[in-house]
Amino acid sequence: QSALTQPASVSGSPGQSITISCTGTSSDVGRYNYVSWYQQHPGKAPKLMINEVSNRPSGVSNRFSGSKSGNTASLTISGLQAEDEAHYFCSSYTSDTTLWVFGGGTKLTVL
Amino acid sequence: EVQLVESGGGLVQPGGSLRLSCEASGFSFSSYYMHWVRQVPGKGLVWVSRINGDGRDTTYADSVKGRFTISRDNAKNTLDVQMNSLRADDTAVYYCVRDGHSYDFDSWGQGTLVTVSS
Numbered sequence: 001q002s003a004l005t006q007p008a009s010v011s012g013s014p015g016q017s018i019t020i021s022c023t024g025t026s027s028d029v030g031r032y033n034y035v036s037w038y039q040q041h042p043g044k045a046p047k048l049m050i051n052e053v054s055n056r057p058s059g060v061s062n063r064f065s066g067s068k069s070g071n072t073a074s075l076t077i078s079g080l081q082a083e084d085e086a087h088y089f090c091s092s093y094t095s096d097t098t099l100w101v102f103g104g105g106t107k108l109t110v111l
Numbered sequence: 112e113v114q115l116v117e118s119g120g121g122l123v124q125p126g127g128s129l130r131l132s133c134e135a136s137g138f139s140f141s142s143y144y145m146h147w148v149r150q151v152p153g154k155g156l157v158w159v160s161r162i163n164g165d166g167r168d169t170t171y172a173d174s175v176k177g178r179f180t181i182s183r184d185n186a187k188n189t190l191d192v193q194m195n196s197l198r199a200d201d202t203a204v205y206y207c208v209r210d211g212h213s214y215d216f217d218s219w220g221q222g223t224l225v226t227v228s229s
Contacts, residue, residue, distance in 0.1 A: 046216070
């Protein structure tokens, strides 16, 4: 069982917006602004999409945005495109000895 | 362009050992913390270990502490992990990952599969 909780799947039609939640605890998501999000296409390595809760690294589309409230972080993808279909994982730094925890991943289907 | 290329994966029996390596290029290797992150195929990601730039500071997940040893050679731009006393639940794709300086992971290798089975 993953330390951070994500929905197993979400779906949306092209052009729509979707939001993926990532729920942790006061030891990780709630304590630090070090939440990051990763996109993973089948058979490929993960790609960093968001860091520090809401920062987009260079080269990442501005259709991707992040936020946080309490122990829950969120990734929003606007203007869905077919290429966005992938698995998305959240991660947070934690005060536990593990140092970093991940969510179980959310499969995004673009209908 | 940042490139991270892992090697060394394969099939090993329970209790056995394996050494994974990662060749880094395209950036100043010694300036970055590096990590190993693993993923059971079809499942989530799990952080395994971290090493600082000069190799003197290492940290491990509880699940591998005492069995895995992370190391680096900055002259050769390589990152290694020595894995001993392997168990079935160590079976996963192991990724070599660059630290992004924001408690994130900004570049990933393609991964190497480790299968622990008799």
